Amino acid sequence: MPAPKGPVLPFRMGTPDLVLLVTDSTNGVLEPCNCATGMMGGLSRRSGLVRSYRAAYPDLVLVDTGDAFRVGHPRDPRNAFMLRAYRQIGYDAVVLADQEWSAAPSELRELLTKGPPEFLSTTANLAESPLPVVRIVKRTRGKMKLAILSDTPRASPPLLTPEVAKRLAFATRKRLADEVAKLKREGCIVVVASHGFDAEAEQLARSTGAHLVIQGHYRTGDAVPERLPNPPVLRVGDMEYVTVLAWKMRGGGVVDFEFRRELVDKRWPMDDALWKTYEDYTRVALSYAAKAKASDGMVYTSSAACGACHEPQLAAYKASGHAHAYETLLRVGRDGDPECLSCHTTGFESTSGFDSIRTTPELANVNCQDCHGFSMREHDAEGFKAPKVEAAACTRCHTPTADPHFDFATRRAKAGCKR
Ligand code: HEC
Ligand code: HEC
Ligand code: HEC
Numbered sequence: 446m447p448a449p450k451g452p453v454l455p456f457r458m459g460t461p462d463l464v465l466l467v468t469d470s471t472n473g474v475l476e477p478c479n480c481a482t483g484m485m486g487g488l489s490r491r492s493g494l495v496r497s498y499r500a501a502y503p504d505l506v507l508v509d510t511g512d513a514f515r516v517g518h519p520r521d522p523r524n525a526f527m528l529r530a531y532r533q534i535g536y537d538a539v540v541l542a543d544q545e546w547s548a549a550p551s552e553l554r555e556l557l558t559k560g561p562p563e564f565l566s567t568t569a570n571l572a573e574s575p576l577p578v579v580r581i582v583k584r585t586r587g588k589m590k591l592a593i594l595s596d597t598p599r600a601s602p603p604l605l606t607p608e609v610a611k612r613l614a615f616a617t618r619k620r621l622a623d624e625v626a627k628l629k630r631e632g633c634i635v636v637v638a639s640h641g642f643d644a645e646a647e648q649l650a651r652s653t654g655a656h657l658v659i660q661g662h663y664r665t666g667d668a669v670p671e672r673l674p675n676p677p678v679l680r681v682g683d684m685e686y687v688t689v690l691a692w693k694m695r696g697g698g699v700v701d702f703e704f705r706r707e708l709v710d711k712r713w714p715m716d717d718a719l720w721k722t723y724e725d726y727t728r729v730a731l732s733y734a735a736k737a738k739a740s741d742g743m744v745y746t747s748s749a750a751c752g753a754c755h756e757p758q759l760a761a762y763k764a765s766g767h768a769h770a771y772e773t774l775l776r777v778g779r780d781g782d783p784e785c786l787s788c789h790t791t792g793f794e795s796t797s798g799f800d801s802i803r804t805t806p807e808l809a810n811v812n813c814q815d816c817h818g819f820s821m822r823e824h825d826a827e828g829f830k831a832p833k834v835e836a837a838a839c840t841r842c843h844t845p846t847a848d849p850h851f852d853f854a855t856r857r858a859k860a861g862c863k864r
């Protein structure tokens with residue numbers, strides 16, 4: 446095999462017999478906001494990373510160990526696009542984890558069970574069955590065989606009826622350890638994806654005899670991937686990372702094992718086909734958002750209209766980033782994504798708020814009312830006293846994801862309206 450080129454660095458072990466790429470916790474994010482520095486990721490660059498690795502190791506296996514989809518948003522159209530994107534990137538196995546089973550909107554279940562994707566791997570407990578039902582994905586690469594299983598201890602989803610289970614064509618109904626033993630006899634490298642806690646993952650590693658247990662749900666700052674002896678438990682998470690594993694095998698046994706974590710950053714090329722999928726998603730999402738608009742009790746006015754009587758505040762506002770929040774979206778080419786518009790414009794979810802740059806240009810950007818929280822109706826009423834601007838007015842947008850280091854006391858001083 447040729448030595449890897451570009452950002453793909455060679456392995457210490459030399460040429461591996463098998464390379465495995467693992468992702469987890471994408472949570473339906475096709476392209477992240479990158480509001481705060483350091484946040485990377487996105488499926489376009491992830492695809493670029495996978496392609497770069499495939500150029501160096503054509504036989505690699507690509508697995509997502511869970512929480513790929515968006516749950517808890519019943520009217521969010523993105524899951525169909527997630528599925529399309531995962532097909533485009535060329536996943537070998539995608540594990541359906543506990544969160545997806547227990548909290549997924551029915552659309553997701555339908556999507557996954559209608560014609561169960563060839564790469565879907567999952568385990569779930571049927572309410573009436575003491576044994577979990579397991580769907581295994583097997584892949585052959587040259588002389589190497591790999592089997593992906595999952596263990597989802599707490600998933601006993603009410604909607605997993607026998608009919609749904611049948612449509613998913615679960616392969617077996619057995620104890621996981623028996624299944625692993627059988628797969629090992631067939632000569633497979635066996636990987637079990639776990640969505641339990643540390644102790645459960647370690648227990649799985651000991652009790653099933655799998656070659657590798659991958660524990661999902663890990664977040665930024667939690668831990669670097671951890672390797673415990675015999676067999677290793679690998680902790681993964683963070684949609685902006687791809688964990689890479691390499692094996693050297695001899696006589697059916699693992700003789701060397703190596704891992705690294707790759708940040709999905711600008712070193713990797715963008716994949717235009719994936720960006721196109723994202724853009725297709727935003728078009729559909731925008732039409733969903735338009736239908737979901739409801740009154741929030743506010744009547745939105747432009748900042749300029751408020752500023753007609755509050756000149757110093759208008760001047761301070763104009764000099765602040767809030768007055769340019771929409772330009773930011775234009776600059777990064779994300780002005781068509783309703784998720785971005787919800788914090789970078791005023792009242793996007795409201796029937797009286799920002800609709801589009803063509804119809805409501807005066808409501809682009811973060812406006813006076815986003816912080817002050819009242820309409821002219823209240824302002825004009827007799828005995829009006831402006832409510833104090835509290836931290837909650839800011840943290841609606843300055844969330845831990847968008848602004849992880851937000852501190853009201855210090856940031857308030859920097860926001861508009863300085864006297
Ligand atoms: C027609 C002129 C006019 C317009 C338009 C106007 N205001 Fe006022 N506003 C006033 C006056 C007059 C007061 C009361 C005097 C004062 O405290 O400055 C006031 C008071 C306030 C106060 C309370 C000031 C304090 O010291 O407690 C806030 C906050 C405020 N306005 C915000 C807004 C916002 C936000 C808008 C747009 C939605 C707006 N105003 C539009 C004239 C106006
Ligand atoms: C409707 C959403 C929203 C609300 C509410 C909001 N912000 Fe912001 N804020 C943003 C966005 C978006 C940016 C980034 C603007 C850009 O550069 O594109 C930002 C940027 C900032 C900045 C840095 C940029 C600058 O020069 O102003 C500060 C400081 C800030 N906000 C403080 C606050 C404070 C304090 C509050 C509450 C009193 C608040 N924000 C309320 C969305 C909001
Ligand atoms: C929950 C609210 C929220 C959402 C949703 C959101 N943003 Fe932001 N965005 C912010 C805030 C707040 C800041 C300012 C952060 C700071 O000051 O550190 C910001 C800052 C930014 C910045 C940096 C601005 C600069 O130049 O300093 C970019 C770029 C950005 N957002 C893009 C996006 C994109 C793209 C999306 C949609 C995927 C998005 N945002 C969605 C709240 C949000």
Ligand code: HEC
Pocket residue numbers: 748749751752755758759762767811812813814815816817832833834835857860861862863864
């Ligand atoms: C980022 C949030 C934010 C935005 C945007 C904002 N304000 Fe304020 N404004 C504040 C805060 C915080 C205060 C301090 C008073 C308080 O804590 O209630 C304040 C105070 C004021 C006051 C009272 C007088 C003063 O200067 O203390 C007026 C009037 C006012 N703002 C008007 C406006 C107008 C008009 C706009 C739009 C052009 C605007 N504000 C935009 C946060 C904001």
